Amino acid sequence: MKIISCVAAICLALSVNAAPTNTTTELPSFSLHSNHEFKFNATRGVLSARTKYSRFIEGSTSFSVGKVPLTDYLYDIMYYGNVTVGTPPQLMRLVFDTGSSDLWTVSTSCDSCGSKQNKFDPTLSNTYKTTEKSWEISYGDGSTASGLLGYDTVRLGDLAIKEQGIELAEFESPSFMYKPIDGLLGLGFSSLNTLKNIATPVDNLISQKIISKPIFSTYYGKEASGGGGEIIFGDYNPKHIDGPLTTIPVNNTQGFWGVNVKNVKVGKTSVVTAPFDAIIDTGTTLLLFTDEVAHSIAAAYNAIDRRDGTFIIDCDTTNLKPLHLTLGKRQFTIPVESLIFYNEPERCTAGFGYGGLPFAILGDTFIKNHYIIFNQEIPNVKIARSK
Structure with missing residues (x-):
């Protein structure tokens, strides 16, 4: 799907310094869910990926782990999980994308956004900090999203990241409004950010000493076997590993x-x-x-x-x-x-x-x-x- 381009997880036209050790404690997790009404277009997915990579054509804190269950959308088209933003927390459904690094979500200032999308309302969060910095993202099918940068608390399972840069969409193209997601959370390196000098969520998990290991791990299920999946920040789940790493x-x-x-x-x-x-x-x-x-x-x-x-x-x-x-x-x-x-x-x-x-x-x-x-x-x- 990619949601396949820079933030192309919404185009949807579609390293452990030491060997890992087994974890026996219960891990917090994000769930992924599937939308059975959506029909994926493989061709548009390819085009979206092409656009995403077009330039190639080139203080102490108690450590924890964050487990987020994932939802498998349709026939493994995409996977997304629930993330909360702000204080009190507002739930957003985001795609976790290792191919990009921006964190963006639709906001209440977006008149063009879908009626079924969860829209973040910064006025309801007492930890939100506004800026006048604008951003814009383009997709493979010509669709775009744009808005302003803000900072707020982002929670990944039981992990709370303070003052995380968040791009709030004030506009999105009509093709986005029918997707079962509200934005995207990039897991690439910070040099990929649309806005420079903005730390990624993983950057902040490490720098704020929220996790003790600089890792995250992914397990994606298959619709044929029940779907779902999970992403874990700061550790991994040996229950989903079959054979040597x-x-x-x-x-x-x-x-x-x-x-x-x-x-x-x-x-x-x-x-x-x-x-x-x-x-x-x-x-x-x-x-x-x-x-x-x-x-x-x-x-x-x-x-x-x-x-x-x-x-x-x-x-x-x-x-x-x-x-x-x-x-x-x-x-x-x-x-x-x-x-x-x-x-x-x-x-x-x-x-x-x-x-x-x-x-x-x-x-x-x-x-x-x-x-x-x-x-x-x-x-x-x-x-x-x-x-």
Whole structure:
């Protein structure tokens, strides 16, 4: 979905210095929910991702953890969780996006915003601080959102971040008003911020000593298995890890969670042998490759190019073989059922595509099959098969 572009999680046209230790205490969490009336458009998702990455075409505090349950929207199109802003807290439904770094939400000053969206009212918060600094975000389909920057308390589960920069939307394009979300919370590095010198929520969790480990971890469920998911700030949940964790170095020079993919196999057959760069992006629905890599993979599946960044793939999973990506010293697998993104009458949309980018985007097609621990300080990620 990406909500796939800079804040492209709302375009929806669509590192642990030490090895982690098991956690036995109950963790606070955010829940994700799905909207069964929405119909995802894979083509628009690709276009949104292209726009998001268009420049590439280049004092002591008691430590705690914050667990936020996630809602799986429709057929794994996107995942969002409940976050509260202000004092007293106002509930907002946000997409957690590792492919961007802004935190924005619709506000009561937005006359164009959807009637079913939760709108933050700064006048009701006694901790809100206003500014005259404006912001604007553009999307892949030409949609935009804009407004003013403010500061307030943001709560992620049991964790309260004080004076967090929040972009309040006073305008959003009509295409946003029917989405089941109210904004986006970026988990990329601060250099990606639309507004410079604004600390991200994870930056503040670390600097305000709210969490003892500079990490957050993600588990995305699958609609076919009940959906849902969770994101944990400051720790991870071993209950969702199936097998050993593999540490992968991260290149964050561009503000992204950049990794290197060494090779790709379809079943036991190598289809891509030259390494390529990729970005782990929780705000993108599909697994997007460079054009050349995508077509090599598509050829192995006899997939048909729609000429819009997506492929038609065989709906019969018995005719398909798993897709394997090697990162670091381990091979990570996309099972055959995840290779079908959407089952349409007599044809299916593949869970992978291309976007004319010089790097791949490991979106939810990859993420929903793996548990990922993001370490912002090192930086690196630890990845294992999820359960």
